[in-house]
Each structure stands twice: as C-alpha cells, then as structure tokens.
Amino acid sequence: MRIGYLFAAFFLLIGFCAAGQPAAETPAAETELETTGQTVKVDGEATDAEIARRLGDILAASRRYEDLSVEVRDGIVFIAGTAQSDDHKQWASDLARRTEDAVAVVNNLEVVPPPVVDQHSIRADLLAIWRSLLRSLPLIGLGFMLLVLSVLAAIGVTKAVSYPLQAFVGSALLRNVIRKLIGLLVVIGGAVLFLQISGLTGIALTVVSGTGLAGLIVGFAFRDIAENFLASVLLSVQTPFRLGDVIEVAGYTGVAQKVTPRGTVLIDFDGNHVTIANSTVYKSTLKNLTANPKMRANFDVGIGYDASIKRAQSVAMSLLREHPAVLDDPEPMVLVDTLGSSTINLKVYFWIDGHKHSLLKIKSAVMRRTLRSIERAGISLPDEAREIIFPQGVPFRPGDGAGSAPGPVGPSDEVVGADLEESATDAEGDLTSEVQEIRRQAEASRAPEAGPDIMAETPQ
Numbered sequence: 001m002r003i004g005y006l007f008a009a010f011f012l013l014i015g016f017c018a019a020g021q022p023a024a025e026t027p028a029a030e031t032e033l034e035t036t037g038q039t040v041k042v043d044g045e046a047t048d049a050e051i052a053r054r055l056g057d058i059l060a061a062s063r064r065y066e067d068l069s070v071e072v073r074d075g076i077v078f079i080a081g082t083a084q085s086d087d088h089k090q091w092a093s094d095l096a097r098r099t100e101d102a103v104a105v106v107n108n109l110e111v112v113p114p115p116v117v118d119q120h121s122i123r124a125d126l127l128a129i130w131r132s133l134l135r136s137l138p139l140i141g142l143g144f145m146l147l148v149l150s151v152l153a154a155i156g157v158t159k160a161v162s163y164p165l166q167a168f169v170g171s172a173l174l175r176n177v178i179r180k181l182i183g184l185l186v187v188i189g190g191a192v193l194f195l196q197i198s199g200l201t202g203i204a205l206t207v208v209s210g211t212g213l214a215g216l217i218v219g220f221a222f223r224d225i226a227e228n229f230l231a232s233v234l235l236s237v238q239t240p241f242r243l244g245d246v247i248e249v250a251g252y253t254g255v256a257q258k259v260t261p262r263g264t265v266l267i268d269f270d271g272n273h274v275t276i277a278n279s280t281v282y283k284s285t286l287k288n289l290t291a292n293p294k295m296r297a298n299f300d301v302g303i304g305y306d307a308s309i310k311r312a313q314s315v316a317m318s319l320l321r322e323h324p325a326v327l328d329d330p331e332p333m334v335l336v337d338t339l340g341s342s343t344i345n346l347k348v349y350f351w352i353d354g355h356k357h358s359l360l361k362i363k364s365a366v367m368r369r370t371l372r373s374i375e376r377a378g379i380s381l382p383d384e385a386r387e388i389i390f391p392q393g394v395p396f397r398p399g400d401g402a403g404s405a406p407g408p409v410g411p412s413d414e415v416v417g418a419d420l421e422e423s424a425t426d427a428e429g430d431l432t433s434e435v436q437e438i439r440r441q442a443e444a445s446r447a448p449e450a451g452p453d454i455m456a457e458t459p460q
Helices: 002-020 048-061 086-097 119-160 162-168 172-198 201-210 212-221 223-238 278-283 309-322 359-376 413-421 435-444
Strands: 065-073 076-083 104-111 246-249 252-259 263-268 273-277 286-288 294-303 333-339 344-353
Touching: 048 065, 048 076, 048 086, 076 086, 086 104, 119 162, 119 172, 162 172, 172 223, 223 252, 223 273, 223 278, 252 273, 252 435, 263 278, 273 278, 294 309, 294 359, 309 333, 309 344, 309 359, 344 359
Parallel strands: 076 104
Antiparallel strands: 065 076, 246 252, 246 286, 252 263, 263 273, 294 344, 333 344
C-alpha cells in the first residue's frame, strides 16, 4: 500500500508541475488573409521604389512566399518567387492591384506545394502530445491502480465462486471455464474504467479500428484453437463419456484420462498416451464401450457336412451356459452363418460384463473349450478342401503301402480333457478386465503436458 501511495503522490506532483509550466510558443495557425478592398497607401511620394518596398514588406510578412522578389518599373509591378498554392498567388496579384499608383501587375510566382513533412509542424505536434501526456499522468496513474485492483479482485472472485459452482456444475472443465470467464469480465470492467479515467478511450478505439485487418488475420490463425476450446465446453456439457470410460473415436480405442481445452487424452491398451483434438472428438462418431457394462463377442466354428448341426449347436450352448463369465441375460446364441466349400460355419454369440471381465480373455477361453467340446462329441472339424488333379493317374504297387491314406488323426482324450478342465488357463489369466490396469497406469504415468519445456536448450 505504501508503494501505491508513493506512486500516486509522484503522479500528482508531475501533474501539478505540468499545469504550472507556461505554454510553449507554437507557430500561429495559418489564417486566411483577405484583401479589404481598400487601396494600400504608400508612405511618401509613390515612386516605383516605394511601391516595391511597401508591397514587398506586406507579402513577406504573410510568410506565404519563398525567394520573393518585387520590382516596379513605370508603375508596373513584377512579382517573382514561389507560392504554396494558387490562392496565395492570386492573393498577391489582388494586393498589388490595390497598391497606390500601381498601374498593372505581372505575377510570375511559381506554385510549389509545401513538403509533406514539415519540421516545424512535427515539433509543434510532439510538444503538444508531451504536454498532454504530462497533464494526464495523474489520471493514468489512478486508472492503472484501478486496473491492478480489478486484477486482484478477479482472482478473489474466481476463488469465491469455486465452491458454489461445485454444487451446480458437475464437470470440472466447465467449472474452470466459468470461473475464468467471470474473472475475465471483472478484468475487462477494470480496463474500461482505466480507459475512461485516463482519457485513452479514443486512442483505444483508434487502435482497435486500425487493427481490424490484423484481428481478422489473427482470428483465422487461431480458428482451430477457438474451435477446440468451444468443443471442450460442449463435451463437458453433453458428457458423451466420463473420465475412465473406454471409448473409440477417430480410429483410436483407449481409456479417457482427461479433457483439456485443446484435446482429449486417451491411454490405449498398449499404454500409449493419445491426444485427439476436441473438435475431432466432437464431430466424429464416438463409441463408448463402458457406458453399457454388457458387451457381446462372437466367433466362427466350421463343422463338416456329415455332422449334425443340431448336436453341434447343443454342445456349444451347453458349454456357454456352464461358463461362469458368460451372461444368461441376454442369452447366448449359436446360429448357422454361412455354407462354406467344405464346412458349415456356425457363429457363436455370447455376452459378458465388461466392467468385470476382459472380452479378449473370455473369448479366448470360450473358443478353446468350444473347440474341444465339439471334438469330444465326435463332430468333425474339417479344414478347407483342395482339389488335386493327377493327369497320369496315381501309380499303385501292392505291398509298399502306396495309395493307402491314413484316417484322420485328432487330439487325444488327454489333450481334450486338459483343455476342458478349467474355465481359464494360466495364459488367459484371471479373466478380469484390463481396464483397471490401464487406469492404474494412467494414475502413475506422467501427463503429456507435464515436464520441462521441450524448446529449452538441453544441457550438454
């Protein structure tokens, strides 16, 4: 506070000093000189020399002419030099005609426009600006202190509204955006007061209007940033997913870790952080894999044409109903899907609780046990048939065993029993969902935005 008082006293002292200084002499503003219509009297006898002297003094006093030369011969006035405009040239002619005993006027003035940059005018303008600044320093200081107070008030207001917002707004990102908007409004109010008190409103409007094109260019440059920010607000309001959900968007599947003003951060099932622009997330098709805990899996089984389809369906359904991870509601299904070249393809459908179990692990365990159950039931599982043509025939010599083909060799009862013994093998694990593991990794991993500045020089 003491520093603020010192600043205020300093600005007030400067203002009083500026107000007490005498006004600097500035060149008088140029006014229009008009002839009065009266004759210009010449002192003494109106000789050519007196006429030239009198007329030259008047024209020189107007400060409108350079290299001025006035000569009178037998009452005829000859004027030479340079004038700044045609009006100045005409004014010199009118004045010479009204001079006493002037018979005629020969005006040889050359019109030369004044330079664009005038040293005297620049000096006068700079001096006027400096004196105006000195007078405005106390008000500028007062406005600056109000601006600082508005910034401090904005910080206090944003902290004060944090607790009420938690009761009405569930999204942390949306609460943060609202708090920043409220603080920004307070700062803008302080800035308006600063401009009004200091008298800089006109300058600010001039700068804003003069930089309209620049603002348009900057707007196009930051269009994507504004679009991503707006998309983050809409995502927070509509909440198509929650943090910790498994979502699939823009070709990526992972656990939603957080939503920033720029992008949505996922951790895929390989442990990688994937940041997707919020505008892409908002405009793309988003699949929430954990909003509904029930998930369906399917796989194909091909049986031979000589096998009983009904028996194969019954064997598969019995195994699905016995598996502890397969849900009874919705019920599993075993349907005939396609008729292949050598197999009748059955498609097995079943549902699991995605919050408890892993779809990949359950599918592996169910496929393993379905395969062995069908084999134990004596149902053939042929491979794809291939037709081989022997143009010369196949030679057959008795006694050497050629031409005799062994029957199909299947897995032993011991192998089949081992595969059917447990619902999950050691390789398949405990069948629990790996989403919890990914969430634990997300908590332990470094956020992509954290860490040192990558643009800083790395010490050698």
